């Protein structure tokens with residue numbers, strides 16, 4: 001399959017990235033001052049890239065994160081996960097997949113608020129040319145994720161106090177390579193169009209996608225001329241963005257890159273694209289280029305304004321066993 005090359009498109013966007021510094025990070029769980037909520041304003045937690053696994057004390061780290069959400073000094077109405085809930089189902093055996101989900105479940109059961117889940121590439125069984133998982137195995141593909149959380153499909157939506165939340169499934173299978181890549185397929189796009197039409201053009205909308213629509217992380221970290229690969233971004237993001245542009249989409253949240261990033265064009269549309277760091281940091285091995293293990297807190301206002309803060313929950317990576 002010939003995939004669109006992303007560099008020329010992305011390099012012409014002229015993105016304005018901001019907030020990678022201290023001003024973007026919450027000042028801690030107990031010291032952050034906030035204005036009181038007005039009627040209709042609410043907050044939720046954004047927990048992405050947990051990568052639950054038995055190694056590196058990841059279970060204890062995940063529980064510490066959940067505890068920090070439970071103890072958050074302001075009311076959080078619910079949580080949203082951003083995908084990569086487990087370390088890796090792409091090339092794992094059924095036994096290993098079960099072990100990783102057990103670690104995830106053991107932490108999640110302590111969470112005292114409702115949680116809505118987004119699928120990530122590492123939550124999908126067997127979608128790798130290196131996998132030996134049979135296609136008829138119950139763990140294959142997205143079926144385990146869908147069944148576990150009781151969804152009809154890997155994409156879904158819900159509403160809360162005047163806002164609408166859309167969880168996309170940003171992962172598709174390339175039949176030629178046998179690997180995943182970032183893509184919103186046709187069936188999902190039809191569902192998305194119908195969901196948006198149902199919600200209408202006035203209600204503020206937040207979209208959650210595991211794989212980012214846009215990111216300047218690789219350019220900033222490695223080389224401004226660096227191209228992306230089919231796995232790093234949603235390859236048909238602009239097609240989806242054009243559909244979203246007709247609606248009141250204020251926020252697109254994502255994970256995948258494990259960094260905290262904010263992208264917003266000043267005079268293009270009203271959507272802000274935020275990558276929400278990672279609960280696990282660098283797969284429980286420490287920080288990612290200074291980005292601490294953490295979670296986001298989003299404050300949503302009735303008029304569509306929002307604020308995002310990133311909170312370091314105080315995890316120190318365990319030494320390798």
Ligand SMILES: [Fe+2]
Nearest residue numbers: 049084256257
């Ligand atoms: Fe991840």
